[in-house]
Amino acid sequence: EVQLVESGGGLVQPGGSLRLSCAASGFTFSSYWMHWVRQAPGKGLVWVSRINSDGSSTSYADSVKGRFTISRDNAKNTLYLQMNCLRAEDTAVYYCARGGEYSYDAFHIWGQGTMVTVSS
Amino acid sequence: EIVLTQSPGTLSLSPGERATLSCRASQSVSSTYLAWYQQKPGQPPRLLIYGASSRATGIPDRFSGSGSGTDFTLTISRLEPEDFAVYYCQQYGSSPYPFGQGTRLEIK
Numbered sequence: 001e002v003q004l005v006e007s008g009g010g011l012v013q014p015g016g017s018l019r020l021s022c023a024a025s026g027f028t029f030s031s032y033w034m035h036w037v038r039q040a041p042g043k044g045l046v047w048v049s050r051i052n053s054d055g056s057s058t059s060y061a062d063s064v065k066g067r068f069t070i071s072r073d074n075a076k077n078t079l080y081l082q083m084n085c086l087r088a089e090d091t092a093v094y095y096c097a098r099g100g101e102y103s104y105d106a107f108h109i110w111g112q113g114t115m116v117t118v119s120s
Numbered sequence: 121e122i123v124l125t126q127s128p129g130t131l132s133l134s135p136g137e138r139a140t141l142s143c144r145a146s147q148s149v150s151s152t153y154l155a156w157y158q159q160k161p162g163q164p165p166r167l168l169i170y171g172a173s174s175r176a177t178g179i180p181d182r183f184s185g186s187g188s189g190t191d192f193t194l195t196i197s198r199l200e201p202e203d204f205a206v207y208y209c210q211q212y213g214s215s216p217y218p219f220g221q222g223t224r225l226e227i228k
Contacts, residue, residue: 035217037165045157045165045208045219059215095164099212106155106170106212108177113164 153213
């Protein structure tokens, strides 16, 4: 079964850091671009970051650029999102999603999400 | 940067009726890279349509997508009770990969 499982969410103070993980299974993880998408409570979907298949290329939404870092370990079939200098407005459910095989594609597979709350 | 605007914000219809949801882009989008997602409360989004008109795996044929350039449409031919949800369009051809703000489809 093709599956993405996020972990690492929780409560963190403003200015703090958190690392999210996304464990992939059921497909050749190393072939696919991967994304992080977030959704603040009661709000819409916001794309956060993307990494290509071998990790050599990344891109970020302006709102997280310089604070968040996306990475992957293809040997462990795991995607990461390192989040630093967290702000209240980063509070959201964070989803990982599978993009295209070596290229652009829609997000066919999504994880269940992990909640990040930034509050003092 | 492309901005996607969905209309209406909320659509109130009854089961059995036809639903037409709109997604308008601030600049031309290749139809190859336009998707529609469905999201129900407490669940992750589910891909319905990619490439503007191709149904994703397991999606019933009452869902259809059309459009080109800056105007795209998701049509649900006959609404089933499980179709009442929030729907998002997305451009995925270049970074960033914006979503529309969503259309809430509610039972009338």
